[in-house]
Amino acid sequence: MNYSQTLKAIAATALLTIPCFSSYAEELPETKISVVGTWSMLPQYKNFEKPFWTEEVSKKSNGAIKADIKGFNEMGLKGSEVVRLMKRGVLDFGSTVVGYLAADSSMNEAIDLAGLSPDIETAHRVSNAYKPNLSKLYEERYGVKLLGIWPYSAQVLFCNTPLKGLKDLYGKKVRTANRTLAEFVGALGGTGVTMSFGEVVQGLQKGVVDCAITGSMSGYSAKWHEVSTHLYALPVGWSHVMHGVSLKAWNKLNPEVRQFISQEINGLEERIWDAAAKETIEGINCNTGTGPCSSGQSANMTLVSVSQQDKDALAQILEDVVLPSWGERCGTSCITDWNNTVGKTVNKRIY
Secondary structure, three states: OOHHHHHHHHHHOOOOOOOOOOOOHHHOOOEEEEEEEOOOOOHHHHHHHHHHHHHHHHHHOOOOEEEEEEEOOOOOOOOOHHHHHHHOOOOOEEEEEHHHHOOOOHHHHOOOOOOOOOOHHHHHHHHHHHHHHHHHHHHHHHOEEEEEEEOOOOEEEEEOOOOOOHHHHOOOEEEEOOHHHHHHHHHOOOEEEEOOHHHHHHHHHOOOOOEEEEEHHHHHHOOHHHOOOEEEEEEEEOOOEEEEEEHHHHHHOOHHHHHHHHHHHHHHHHHHHHHHHHHHHHHHHHHHOOOOOOOOOOOOOEEEOOOHHHHHHHHHHHHHHHHHHHHHHHOHHHHHHHHHHHHHHHOOOOO
16 A cells, blocks of 8 residues: 555544533443554553553443554554644544654654663653643644653663673664664764664664664564574663644544543553553563563573663763753753753753
């Protein structure tokens, strides 16, 4: 299916029906919703997004709200196209990785700068602090209402070459999903390589890249362990996902339906945050066989111990390279907003 045909197919299945009566879950009007989710082969979609929309919403609304959902990859879309199609009114509800939108605005990098959040608790606080800023951005730029932000498991290094620590990235080609990760790799003497998630297995197989960064569980689900030998589980990011809805579609919905969906997505958001911490550990276990793996057969990658020296090096790269570089491309007002939100949360400042 070509791009034009894809747009027509999406438009044909977009959100339509919204009668206007009633007040509570048992009395909600019959409503059909079309949703575009994230990567359909990954646990976040399988365990949370899909069952939420196809089962939970219907059950909790007593069958009044029915939703269809497909991952953007199933629809032949790139992640960056999701919000642009929402702006055009082709898509209604949709999710995508926030970093995929960095080319549209550097603000999309603000909550997931390389090395910013060394743990899930910090990542959550950072996300909450900056959410109003992203909400305003998406409304003004895309006509999209932001409903939730949540992470994947910790972004870690998969390498098909021996690795003892960050210094071994010198001279290596590393697949990075966003610019700040490329800056992190570059600061260590490596080269960041832009490559879509679906191309990484082949890239590692053929030596196009020596290492690649993704979520510990995402990499396991995509079988990166079959083409890589060493896992370095130092969290360098969290690859946040935004979930939103076209304001045109949202404003057509019955007010009680809007309230119901908002409330349910708030609950979904918190569950995914809780799960991301567990998936990080599960992903490490499954890739390396060093602990319980309930998601399938354990692999036998070498788990490289994370040193305090590397944690300190990552924090220094954030201060010396990542923050100044991001501030320069985002601009003065952007820096001020970041300092007053994220900066205060993590006790850092961009000058």
